[in-house]
Amino acid sequence: xxxxxxxxxxxxxxxxxxxxxxxxxxxxxxxxxxxxxxxxxxxxxxxxxxxxxxxxxxxxxxxxxx
Amino acid sequence: xxxxxxxxxxxxxxxxxxxxxxxxxxxxxxxxxxxxxxxxxxxxxxxxxxxxxxxxxxxxxxxxxxxxxxxxxxxxxxxxxxxxxxxxxxxxxxxxxxxxxxxxxxxxxxxxxxxxxxxxxxxxxxxxxxxxxxxxxxxxxxxxxxxxxxxxxxxxxxxxxxxxxxxxxxxxxxxxxxxxxxxxxxxxxxxxxxxxxxxxxxxxxxxxxxxxxxxxxxxxxxxxxxxxxxxxxxxxxxxxxxxxxxxxxxxxxxxx
Numbered sequence: 001x002x003x004x005x006x007x008x009x010x011x012x013x014x015x016x017x018x019x020x021x022x023x024x025x026x027x028x029x030x031x032x033x034x035x036x037x038x039x040x041x042x043x044x045x046x047x048x049x050x051x052x053x054x055x056x057x058x059x060x061x062x063x064x065x066x
Numbered sequence: 067x068x069x070x071x072x073x074x075x076x077x078x079x080x081x082x083x084x085x086x087x088x089x090x091x092x093x094x095x096x097x098x099x100x101x102x103x104x105x106x107x108x109x110x111x112x113x114x115x116x117x118x119x120x121x122x123x124x125x126x127x128x129x130x131x132x133x134x135x136x137x138x139x140x141x142x143x144x145x146x147x148x149x150x151x152x153x154x155x156x157x158x159x160x161x162x163x164x165x166x167x168x169x170x171x172x173x174x175x176x177x178x179x180x181x182x183x184x185x186x187x188x189x190x191x192x193x194x195x196x197x198x199x200x201x202x203x204x205x206x207x208x209x210x211x212x213x214x215x216x217x218x219x220x221x222x223x224x225x226x227x228x229x230x231x232x233x234x235x236x237x238x239x240x241x242x243x244x245x246x247x248x249x250x251x252x253x254x255x256x257x258x259x260x261x262x263x264x265x266x267x268x269x270x271x272x273x274x275x276x277x278x279x280x281x282x283x284x285x286x287x288x289x290x291x292x293x294x295x296x297x298x299x300x301x302x303x304x305x306x307x308x309x310x311x312x313x314x315x316x317x318x319x320x321x322x
Contacts, residue, residue, distance in 0.1 A: 006114045025117050031124045032115050033158040035151075040158050058114070060155050062125055064096070065111025065141050066086020066226075066275025 001053040012051065019047040021057070032061050069299065072270055074248060075196040075217040077135065077164065081106045082265070083295040084137065084250065086275025090284065093128045099278055100134070102288035108134045109166055109273065111141050112156050131161075137198070139166035144179070146186040153190055165190060166220070166252075166273075168200045176226040180207045184214055191215035200252050203237040205244055212245045219247055220273060223264060224254025227276040231260035235267060242268045258287075258294035265298025266306070 003010050005021070012021060018041055022029055034041045035058040041049050051057075071078045084107040090096035100108060108129055129136065138156035143149035146169055153165045169186050171179030178201050190197050196217045201208055203221040211219050221241055224230035231254060232238060242249055251264040252273040261272045272295055281287035 005117055008117065010117075025115070027115060028124065031126055031159075033112075033155040035155060038151075040154060043158070058155075059117065060112050060152075060159075061115040062110040062136070062138065062156075062159060063113045064087040064090065064125055065139055066088045066109050066273075066279075 001051070003051055003054075004056045006057070006059055014053075015050050017047055018045070018049045018051065018057075021051065022046065022059070025059075027059070027061075032059050034059050069303065072248065074164075074198065077162075077196065079106045079135070081292075081295075082271035082299055083261070083292055084109060084252075084271060084273035085278060085288070085291075086110075086273070087125060087129070088275050089279040093123060093125065095284055096279070097128045099284045099288040100129070102285045102292065103278065104292040106133075106135055107137050107273075109137045109139050109275065111139055112152050112159070113142075135164065136161040137164050137166050139200075140168050140186075141166075142170070143168060144170050144173075144182075146182040146189070149182070149186045150189055153186075153195060154193075157195070162196075163194055164196045164198065166198050166200065167216075177222075178202055180204070183207075184210055187211055187214040187216050198250070203234050203241065205237060205240040208241045208249075209244050212247050216247060218250050218270075219245055220250045220252035222253040223251045223260060224256075226253045228254055229256030229277060230254055231256050232263050232267070235263065238264070238267050238269065255291075258290040261291050261294040262298035262301070265295055266301050268302055271295075 001014050003012050081104050083105045085103045085105045086109040140149040140152040149169045169179050169182035187199050198218040199211050199216045200220050208219045223232040248270040250271040251269050255274040255277045264272050278284050278288045
């Protein structure tokens with residue numbers, strides 16, 4: 001299925017969870033926040049939240065800034 | 067130095083110097099500079115995570131969360147909506163409800179958009195955030211931000227990253243006289259004496275980044291900023307002498 005992650009089109013198997021998606025990017029769950037179709041996915045729901053075709057994800061993290 | 071703690075909403079800090087984490091040559095230098103600054107509040111930005119290749123080291127690996135309070139900012143947001151969205155994601159990143167709110171109006175000056183800043187402050191306060199809000203040194207908008215429920219109003223001494231110091235101390239003085247929330251100078255600080263000047267005016271703290279990160283010796287400059295902050299605070303609490311036009315001898319002028 002087609003998923004948009006940070007404005008890029010990506011292909012994932014059906015029923016991929018947010019957790020699995022983060023793992024595929026080598027991301028540490030503790031260090032990211034995820035928005036699914038402009039709604040925040042609480043960290044506690046990462047493993048149960050399953051993605052569907054055409055979902056739009058925004059994944060952010062903390063970087064250096066002032 | 068006998069001083070009260072700095073209270074920002076439900077948060078309390080002993081150090082009055084807040085430092086950013088941007089523009090360091092390496093994360094190791096940053097870590098050492100944060101340590102030398104004695105700061106308890108560390109500012110970070112929120113950006114898209116890298117989805118191409120290995121994500122690399124995380125900034126958070128270099129910040130001891132037991133020791134520091136993370137203050138996420140909405141730097142780089144050019145509308146109230148964007149800043150609000152960023153604030154929510156920052157909160158979800160799991161640290162706290164503290165947010166350094168910036169709604170910028172122009173890419174060259176990085177001056178705040180006062181209308182967007184006010185709008186975002188109102189909204190985030192309603193949503194339960196502890197809002198520390200970056201603003202220009204205009205006393206009227208500063209007061210409006212206090213009225214909107216900001217926990218701290220943070221006027222710029224000079225444009226972000228410009229290192230020009232406190233360009234309009236009179237405006238900062240008026241802000242200090244008109245507002246009752248803590249006022250922190252945020253941005254524009256170039257060197258230690260700028261920090262001291264802000265603290266001597268009666269600001270409760272100073273937030274800076276570039277002045278340390280881009281100094282030739284960042285760790286040493288961080289220590290200088292720490293001492294300057296303490297020094298300015300101490301001088302403020304001690305009450306300076308009034309300025310006079312004529313001399314006033316320190317030694318007795320009587321004949322022997």
